[in-house]
Amino acid sequence: AQRVTQPEKLLSVFKGAPVELKCNYSYSGSPELFWYVQYSRQRLQLLLRHISRESIKGFTADLNKGETSFHLKKPFAQEEDSAMYYCAPSDKIIFGKGTRLHILP
Amino acid sequence: GAVVSQHPSWVICKSGTSVKIECRSLDFQATTMFWYRQFPKQSLMLMATSNEGSKATYEQGVEKDKFLINHASLTLSTLTVTSAHPEDSSFYICSARDVASYNSPLHFGNGTRLTVT
Numbered sequence: 001a002q003r004v005t006q007p008e009k010l011l012s013v014f015k016g017a018p019v020e021l022k023c024n025y026s027y028s029g030s031p032e033l034f035w036y037v038q039y040s041r042q043r044l045q046l047l048l049r050h051i052s053r054e055s056i057k058g059f060t061a062d063l064n065k066g067e068t069s070f071h072l073k074k075p076f077a078q079e080e081d082s083a084m085y086y087c088a089p090s091d092k093i094i095f096g097k098g099t100r101l102h103i104l105p
Numbered sequence: 106g107a108v109v110s111q112h113p114s115w116v117i118c119k120s121g122t123s124v125k126i127e128c129r130s131l132d133f134q135a136t137t138m139f140w141y142r143q144f145p146k147q148s149l150m151l152m153a154t155s156n157e158g159s160k161a162t163y164e165q166g167v168e169k170d171k172f173l174i175n176h177a178s179l180t181l182s183t184l185t186v187t188s189a190h191p192e193d194s195s196f197y198i199c200s201a202r203d204v205a206s207y208n209s210p211l212h213f214g215n216g217t218r219l220t221v222t
Contacts, residue, residue: 032208044149044198044213051208086148090208093139093200095149 004033004070004087004096012102013077021072021099023061023087032090033070035061038098039083047072047085057081079103107133109201111214118189119222125185126217128155128199134179135201139211140172143196152197155182179204189221 004025013019025031035047048056050063050070061072070087086098108131118124128138136157141149153174154162161174171193173185182201186193196218200211 034210036211043215044200044211046210046212049210084148088211090210093154093211094151095141097148100146 003027004089006085006087006096006099008099009097010100010102012104014104015079016076019072019074019077019081019101021085021087021101023070023072025068025070025089027068027089031063033061033063034088034090035059035070035072036086036088036095037083038086039080044086077103079105107131107203107209107212109199109212109214111199111217113217114215115218115220117220117222120190121188123185123187124189124219125183126197126199126219128182128184128201128214130180130201130203130212133201133203133205133212135182136179136204138176138182138199138201140174140182140184141198141200143198143216149198152184155184157182186219189219191221194219194221 007022034049036044037047038044059074063070082103084098084100086095110129112127138155140152142152143149151164152167155174155176157176163169176182196216198216199214203209
């Protein structure tokens with residue numbers, strides 16, 4: 001079945017350390033993938049999409065077809081990065097469990 | 106950018122009454138909108154897909170007579186929680202996708218916190 005998996009439920013990282021939130025997919029071809037973020041007491045919002053190949057708030061995500069991954073990365077974590085992160089494909093509207101990123105001071 | 110407005114942000118009602126939640130796409134059209142329920146510190150759980158001009162599609166385990174969905178226009182979907190009970194207390198979120206944009210991301214409302222007393 002075509003799906004996206006985030007293996008980590010919780011990720012704790014020290015401020016200033018690199019961050020990598022994992023996302024693996026099992027789609028054939030080239031899926032359109034997004035990363036969404038939900039900060040505390042805020043609405044869920046789009047963080048970035050792979051097709052745009054942009055960096056948002058210091059985060060980047062590259063589609064790796066060989067590893068079938070779309071990991072979200074940031075070289076230096078900031079406290080304001082603490083949030084829930086969801087990796088999702090464009091053709092699905094059902095969200096997985098997501099990964100809670102907790103930045104330690 | 107595309108904005109989804111959800112109203113009200115919070116509502117308190119008594120058991121047995123009904124509550125209507127509105128979801129509007131402000132600067133784009135959406136033939137399909139989605140309703141989710143979110144429990145504390147958990148992911149969004151899809152309840153139903155709202156289709157403009159036709160019946161909503163409900164996920165397994167969601168009572169269609171309890172959660173009435175109406176999608177009367179390309180910019181408005183409503184969720185009515187009928188005969189609400191305390192166990193219906195939750196955070197309800199809607200989302201929509203711009204029909205004019207291929208493979209566009211979902212845009213989310215700010216959510217509605219429902220408390221049934």
